[in-house]
Amino acid sequence: MAVVSLINADRLWTRLMALAEIGATPAGGVNRQALSDGEIAAWRSVIGWAQEAGLRAATDAAGNLFLTLAGRDRAAPPVLVGSHLDSQPTGGKFDGAAGVMAALEVVVSLAERGQTPERDVIVVAWMNEEGCRFAPGMMGSEVFTGVRGIEAIRAVRDASGISVGEALDRLHAAFADLPRKPLGFAAAAYLELHIEQGPLLEAADRTIGVVTGIQGKKTFQVVIAGAEGHAGTLPQQERRDAVAAFARMAAALHAEIGGIDAEIKFTIGRITVEPNAPSVVPSRVTFSIDLRYPDNGVLDVTGARVAALCHRQAPPCAVTITPLVEAPSNDFEPRLRERIARAAHDQGLPAMAILSAAGHDARHLAKVCPAAMIFIPCRDGASHVEHEWAEPAHIAAGASVLARVLRDLAFSDQSCAAEA
Ligand SMILES: [Zn+2]
Numbered sequence: 001m002a003v004v005s006l007i008n009a010d011r012l013w014t015r016l017m018a019l020a021e022i023g024a025t026p027a028g029g030v031n032r033q034a035l036s037d038g039e040i041a042a043w044r045s046v047i048g049w050a051q052e053a054g055l056r057a058a059t060d061a062a063g064n065l066f067l068t069l070a071g072r073d074r075a076a077p078p079v080l081v082g083s084h085l086d087s088q089p090t091g092g093k094f095d096g097a098a099g100v101m102a103a104l105e106v107v108v109s110l111a112e113r114g115q116t117p118e119r120d121v122i123v124v125a126w127m128n129e130e131g132c133r134f135a136p137g138m139m140g141s142e143v144f145t146g147v148r149g150i151e152a153i154r155a156v157r158d159a160s161g162i163s164v165g166e167a168l169d170r171l172h173a174a175f176a177d178l179p180r181k182p183l184g185f186a187a188a189a190y191l192e193l194h195i196e197q198g199p200l201l202e203a204a205d206r207t208i209g210v211v212t213g214i215q216g217k218k219t220f221q222v223v224i225a226g227a228e229g230h231a232g233t234l235p236q237q238e239r240r241d242a243v244a245a246f247a248r249m250a251a252a253l254h255a256e257i258g259g260i261d262a263e264i265k266f267t268i269g270r271i272t273v274e275p276n277a278p279s280v281v282p283s284r285v286t287f288s289i290d291l292r293y294p295d296n297g298v299l300d301v302t303g304a305r306v307a308a309l310c311h312r313q314a315p316p317c318a319v320t321i322t323p324l325v326e327a328p329s330n331d332f333e334p335r336l337r338e339r340i341a342r343a344a345h346d347q348g349l350p351a352m353a354i355l356s357a358a359g360h361d362a363r364h365l366a367k368v369c370p371a372a373m374i375f376i377p378c379r380d381g382a383s384h385v386e387h388e389w390a391e392p393a394h395i396a397a398g399a400s401v402l403a404r405v406l407r408d409l410a411f412s413d414q415s416c417a418a419e420a
Pocket of ligand 1: 084095096129194
């Protein structure tokens, strides 16, 4: 069958299921949080499978795992392909793991056929994508791409007081024989296969999602300051009622921001009122805004309008707006997207363009090299749950598309960076 000709689909599935045993939960999910004993055990299995095929394992100071198939030109920037091995505490078998295991299967298959790429091909598992034990996530890819410094992530502690630094030292002690790569190195391209974590591919009956980008996100904290007063005696026109100001703001924001178009995601998710007493005019309201949009320009303009609307509706109260998260949207490399679409088409796999509503390590890699993602369906769009499920045929199809694109990139003696 053409779909699986570049990989061994049965081995991929068997190994993915074996990996899911590490940190398996009674309800069929996976609890394999970042830098835990489970992740160390997962590293042992994955490194073992890679070394069997002659790949060389290495790590870096940020606890990223690299498995290299050496190319002809060792000095040329490598192609990176992978995802993450950590999970949510009640996560599934596929989020992250499917991408790492598909990448490994593709590269192991190349090695077994005795094929030497023009440049190194490196399977990568990024440290702490999920951001559950240590928040926020995507630490490995953020340090690799210079978004955060290694000292900043080493200082982060989990709920029991263990720091990322201590956990990283423990990981490195468990793999003392692994060489260390420098923190961040030039890459020719980055590819990541991932389950969609949403319902669109399944609804459209498509096997391959050609990911156009990851939608941007801004969050704000808004504080409205009014004045307390007696609910029975203070004349209405003299009040500086923070809840009244909030009601005007929320109505205006929902109408004028939330109503822009179908692609906008606008949420006021948390509201606190002070003093929160039935017979006291409220003096203070604090609320959160979560704003997401695929287009960065629109997101910026919309973010600015949030502030303007709040200021317009505030009087006679005062308002302060504090931006918290600023994660711009990104577009994946158009020529890599085209290669993915072509690879799917050539193999008779139904594909569609799709925007990622969730964040991924590829968002950061896209800042330093051409990057792209391949989505495959997951049942009912469910992810970060123990019953998360992807069909073996879809895993095989995604890996097969990955294999085709990787072959295009790694067996070209031109620079992918210049070409892509
Ligand atoms: Zn993931």
